Amino acid sequence: xxxxxxxxxxxxxxxxxxxxxxxxxxxxxxxxxxxxxxxxxxxxxxxxxxxxxxxxxxxxxxxxxxxxxxxxxxxxxxxxxxxxxxxxxxxxxxxxxxxxxxxxxxxxxxxxxxxxxxxxxxxxxxxxxxxxxxxxxxxxxxxxxxxxxxxxxxxxxxxxxxxxxxxx
Numbered sequence: 001x002x003x004x005x006x007x008x009x010x011x012x013x014x015x016x017x018x019x020x021x022x023x024x025x026x027x028x029x030x031x032x033x034x035x036x037x038x039x040x041x042x043x044x045x046x047x048x049x050x051x052x053x054x055x056x057x058x059x060x061x062x063x064x065x066x067x068x069x070x071x072x073x074x075x076x077x078x079x080x081x082x083x084x085x086x087x088x089x090x091x092x093x094x095x096x097x098x099x100x101x102x103x104x105x106x107x108x109x110x111x112x113x114x115x116x117x118x119x120x121x122x123x124x125x126x127x128x129x130x131x132x133x134x135x136x137x138x139x140x141x142x143x144x145x146x147x148x149x150x151x152x153x154x155x156x157x158x159x160x161x162x163x164x165x166x167x168x
Contacts, residue, residue, distance in 0.1 A: 097122040101117070
């Protein structure tokens, strides 16, 4: 805590976040996302800065994700267990596979990055692509212009079959 003429407080070094967001997205955004460790102080500061300037609500929703772990340990530069996107791509994975891995689970829970977990999630993505391709192929049949009920039933049946396949 730092003593000031208006009381004790903590220094805030993150003015750049509010500046970047408002420059590119405006003073009110729909969703703000960050790590759970920024829930207190960091985002309070961003909100105070933006709302004091604009007079309007900064973000309608806040999503605070759990920490990213690597092989069971919190990812940290000090631990030397940081993987960059370029590292993952160099191992032969695609950007879409990494993005799917990062969004696949519950965003509030810790996510453990291992190449084995990334491979498993890449298989799920491949299954999802196959399901979409299969549904697109099967639903290109001509529709009865007077009723789309058979079409809707076909899509529901196919989707249900594919959902069961994904769960296993």
